[in-house]
Amino acid sequence: MDTELSQTAGPCALEILLVMGQVLAIERRFWARETSTDWWDRIVLQVWDDSQWLRNFRMRKGTFMELCDLLSLALKCHNTKMRAALTVEKQVEIALWKLATPDSYRSVGNQSGVGKSSVGAAVMQEAKAIIKLLLRKVVTLGNVQVIVDGFAAMGFPNCGGAIDGTHIPILAPEHQGTQYINCKGYFSMVLQALVDHKGCFTNIHVGWPGRVHDARVFRNQKITVGDVEMPIVILGDPAYLLMPWLMKPYTGSLDSGQELFNYRLSKCRMVVECAFGHLKARWRTLLTHSDLSQTNVPFVIAVCCVIHSLCERKGETFMVWFGRRTGGRERPLNTFQCNDSLLVGLSTGVEWAGARSLPPGVLTRLGEEDMEHGEW
DSSP states (O other): OHHHHHHHOOHHHHHHHHHTTOSOOOOOOOSSOOOOOHIIIIIITTTOOHHHHHHHHSSOHHHHHHHHHHHHHHHOOOOOSSOOOOOHHHHHHHHHHHHHSOOOHHHHHHHHTSOHHHHHHHHHHHHHHHHHHTHHHHSSOOOHHHHHHHHHHHTOSSEEEEEEEEEEEBOOOSSSGGGGBOTTSSBEEEEEEEEOTTSOEEEEEEEEETTSOHHHHHHTOOOEETTEEOOSEEEOOTTSOOBTTEEOOOOSSOOHHHHHHHHHHHHHHHHHHHHHHHHHHHSGGGGSOBOSOTTTHHHHHHHHHHHHHHHHHTTOOOOGGGGOOSSSSOEEEEEEEETTEEEEEEEOSSOOHHHHHSOHHHHHHIIIIIOTTSOO
16 A cells, blocks of 8 residues: 555645654755854954965955956846855955965865855856956057067067967866877876066967977967067077077077077076966966866966966065975976066976077076076
8 A cells, every 4th residue: 555655646645644744854954054254354354464465365455456346347246135145355365265275175165154166156257257357458468669678688689578388287188188198298288378578478378288289389379469460579499480470599509609599589588487487386276187177277277377467567576485395396496587577487397498498508608697696
């Protein structure tokens, strides 16, 4: 009889059985657990000074609030009857903390008083907002003459930027995983970028599999400023093709004039290497194997480039210990003085220009003449 009843009973029959006590009622669970935002409301906003903001969010409080104002139209949410919406400042705080540290979603959520799913949502919402509102405003060439003058002061005239690529580690994709194994032996995506004399990104291209060579990425990328093709010379390493508007070092047996050309080119091209070092040291999520989907990883990489350039233009201090690690591939290498701005170099899987394209004699002169304020 029980079998027949279970097969024919409808919702009404189940309710009758529940009233009669023949079906055990399951205790309802809370749909949201109690959390606390005291750390953000009482400590960060009211107690921290600019040095603490810089250490933890890679920018001072003023720059943080300015970034929130720029993103407010895209991130502002309305309260509902069930719960209060996260403020714009809270969403930006969660996203920056996640990008700046290798912490898990759970630890970031526990610290900020939100669920781990809210952390992931905050990161992607801010990423899409920055791509929509700030990418074309921040990652742009700006004043061409200022950039040309900056590189001329470093020793290479009529130069509008330095270009190179770097690998961003990712988890193995579900499909075509072998295409993403780079020459270093791990899964990655390629970030190819053009930077100015101060290390700010002026053009980025993200998303190619790690197996793809820099020259192929470059062939499929059109370097433009707005809708106008790049009219000035840019500097690349030997991996790139020599073009009328792209200079690369001489190779083979070199005379003194070619050695001097290589020395000056490599000295200026170091800016892009240092920019990658600053980028990965500021936003340490780029040093870990990202657990984002294959379609979302390029968004996060591009956002890190945008915020890096914003920090550089706002004069946010780059602290050397941003890049310190106890193990792994990345490690601090050296500092050098370049055009009155201190740049810090990190080995980020991309070889240094000097070690690859300068002959030993020029390396010696570089160490004596241009590296007086640091170590090679």
